[in-house]
Amino acid sequence: MIFTRWSAKFPGTQRRTAARSDRPTTPAAPPSGPTAHSAAPTPAGDTPAGQPGTVPAARAEGAAGEDTPPPAAPPTVDALSVHDILGTIPALVAVVYGPEHRIAYVNSAYAGVFGPRPAGRTAREALPELAELGLLPLMDQVLRSGKPRTVKSRKVPAGDRTRDGYYTFTCTPIEVAASGPAPDPEVACIAPHKGVLVFGAEVTDQIESAERLRASEAHQREAAVTLQRSLLPQELEQPDDLCVAATYQPGGTDAAVGGDWYDVITLGAGRTALVIGDVMGRGVRAAAVMGQLRTAVRAYARLDLPPHEVLQLLDGLAAEIDASQIATCVYAVHDPNEGRLVYASAGHLPMLVRDADGTVRRAAEPTGPPLGTGGWLHTSGSVPLASGSSAVLYTDGLVERRDKDIDEGVAALERAFAGATGTPDIVCDRLLRSLGITATHDDDVAILVIQNPVRKGHDAELFHNAALELHGGIEAAPRARAFASGVLASWRFSPELHDLGVLAASELVANSLQHGTPPMRLRLRRTDRRLIIEVTDGDDHLPRRRRAEPVDETGRGISIIATIASSWGSRRTPGGGKAVWCEFALPRS
Numbered sequence: 001m002i003f004t005r006w007s008a009k010f011p012g013t014q015r016r017t018a019a020r021s022d023r024p025t026t027p028a029a030p031p032s033g034p035t036a037h038s039a040a041p042t043p044a045g046d047t048p049a050g051q052p053g054t055v056p057a058a059r060a061e062g063a064a065g066e067d068t069p070p071p072a073a074p075p076t077v078d079a080l081s082v083h084d085i086l087g088t089i090p091a092l093v094a095v096v097y098g099p100e101h102r103i104a105y106v107n108s109a110y111a112g113v114f115g116p117r118p119a120g121r122t123a124r125e126a127l128p129e130l131a132e133l134g135l136l137p138l139m140d141q142v143l144r145s146g147k148p149r150t151v152k153s154r155k156v157p158a159g160d161r162t163r164d165g166y167y168t169f170t171c172t173p174i175e176v177a178a179s180g181p182a183p184d185p186e187v188a189c190i191a192p193h194k195g196v197l198v199f200g201a202e203v204t205d206q207i208e209s210a211e212r213l214r215a216s217e218a219h220q221r222e223a224a225v226t227l228q229r230s231l232l233p234q235e236l237e238q239p240d241d242l243c244v245a246a247t248y249q250p251g252g253t254d255a256a257v258g259g260d261w262y263d264v265i266t267l268g269a270g271r272t273a274l275v276i277g278d279v280m281g282r283g284v285r286a287a288a289v290m291g292q293l294r295t296a297v298r299a300y301a302r303l304d305l306p307p308h309e310v311l312q313l314l315d316g317l318a319a320e321i322d323a324s325q326i327a328t329c330v331y332a333v334h335d336p337n338e339g340r341l342v343y344a345s346a347g348h349l350p351m352l353v354r355d356a357d358g359t360v361r362r363a364a365e366p367t368g369p370p371l372g373t374g375g376w377l378h379t380s381g382s383v384p385l386a387s388g389s390s391a392v393l394y395t396d397g398l399v400e401r402r403d404k405d406i407d408e409g410v411a412a413l414e415r416a417f418a419g420a421t422g423t424p425d426i427v428c429d430r431l432l433r434s435l436g437i438t439a440t441h442d443d444d445v446a447i448l449v450i451q452n453p454v455r456k457g458h459d460a461e462l463f464h465n466a467a468l469e470l471h472g473g474i475e476a477a478p479r480a481r482a483f484a485s486g487v488l489a490s491w492r493f494s495p496e497l498h499d500l501g502v503l504a505a506s507e508l509v510a511n512s513l514q515h516g517t518p519p520m521r522l523r524l525r526r527t528d529r530r531l532i533i534e535v536t537d538g539d540d541h542l543p544r545r546r547r548a549e550p551v552d553e554t555g556r557g558i559s560i561i562a563t564i565a566s567s568w569g570s571r572r573t574p575g576g577g578k579a580v581w582c583e584f585a586l587p588r589s
Helices: 013-022 033-037 057-062 082-086 108-114 128-132 136-145 204-231 284-301 307-321 406-419 424-434 457-461 476-490 495-515 557-564
Strands: 006-009 092-097 102-106 149-156 165-178 190-202 243-249 259-268 271-279 327-335 340-346 351-354 360-363 381-384 389-394 445-452 464-470 520-526 530-537 567-572 578-585
Touching (some): 092 108, 092 165, 102 108, 259 284, 284 327, 389 424, 424 445, 464 476, 495 557, 495 578
Antiparallel strands (some): 271 327, 464 520
């Protein structure tokens, strides 16, 4: 092969050339008989194009009984010119030699993309495209190591073409020798030089297909995350007495949604339900089950049931929705009058509570099996949540790792939570960073942080409590009215709100005196947003609103409360008894 005055020898080429020159030549037998008038046999490799395997005339006549000469040998790669191979393939080919990578040859495909290149010039001068593609350092490595190197998917500017192209380039070490007559017949070549064969295969279609696939996957993942987030609360309810924040981090980079969820539900009378749950697995089915469970929790919460009863109802529903799906959940209720979290857990990881002094403890008991198992009676536990305390509820994606025990992850969360100060939003972010949760984390993570802040100065003046034990018979009613009037006057409410509050307290007390049993208590509570009036007694029969006939002398108390108050409700209290309450929204200052 001749490149102006250079030829390339690939590994083994020189050995095959020497072997052919040493091979003895056997003279062909002269034609005889009927074949004497035929043309000489076609040399190997000279079979006419389009007629492979054509039988010579001598062989055809030999079939009639004459001597048949041996068949012609098939063409070999050694007989083909390197120009015939490299010059016609669609890939880009350039051959360079020497430490300066001087050009020995470029094929027509290379010239069609980058233009013709003069032989003998250095690559840095005449092949600037290789420098832009970062191939010159790679070619230096190939010359030094004698090993091929490859770079993938390098972008080649469009130039005169309609679009940019992408090529994978392979640099292979070869030997490049001077061509021309050898001064010594015994020498096969003159002054061999180390060279590099640059081979560029176009991968534009593959790159564009991969980009379209990535764009499609990104679109599907965006849709999946949108679905997941649409099933979560769009905006958390903000209780009067607590500061809350939550975060959700989707796991992995695929389009599969998860089943993590959280919720904050205001129950009335200053009480707040806090929920976090996890449907195991990923996919639309897990998300659908999660959405149904979250909706059911909100409905059951409106019944104002104890936490273990909510989980008992949820357990039966989970089995009906999909018995094959495993779901865990923690349901907790905060009552500002008691300063505690009452909770129940269905197979979920323990809630963590941090006291004002920084001590962190696990609310690990009681815990029942996951939802949907049936046959288990859940029970409630409680943990203090005084002013200055915080709590965190979370899903297993925050603490579970494939190479570690989950208890190690919970212990790491305890250490991180002990030092995570600031608002609930800041605490959420700090916990994610401390536990190493990034965008590539392989599991969904949900975190719900609750703080019971310490109020001072003006903020403290907006929160007040007052309570009166109701003893005796009918004389308890006027005493309750007088107590409510004095408290509301001291809280400087408007005359209208003062009168409505006294009327509500009077009706609630009268209802309790008529239908309840001792012990009885009247409690008034003021927050920065509402006035709460609540009466508790020892009877567990909940009142209901009914239509009183014109001739009825009783039965109008709850209807009056429902008419004048912003909201009202009732619930059973632990240990027996009930609480009936109403709220009045305060004007915004």
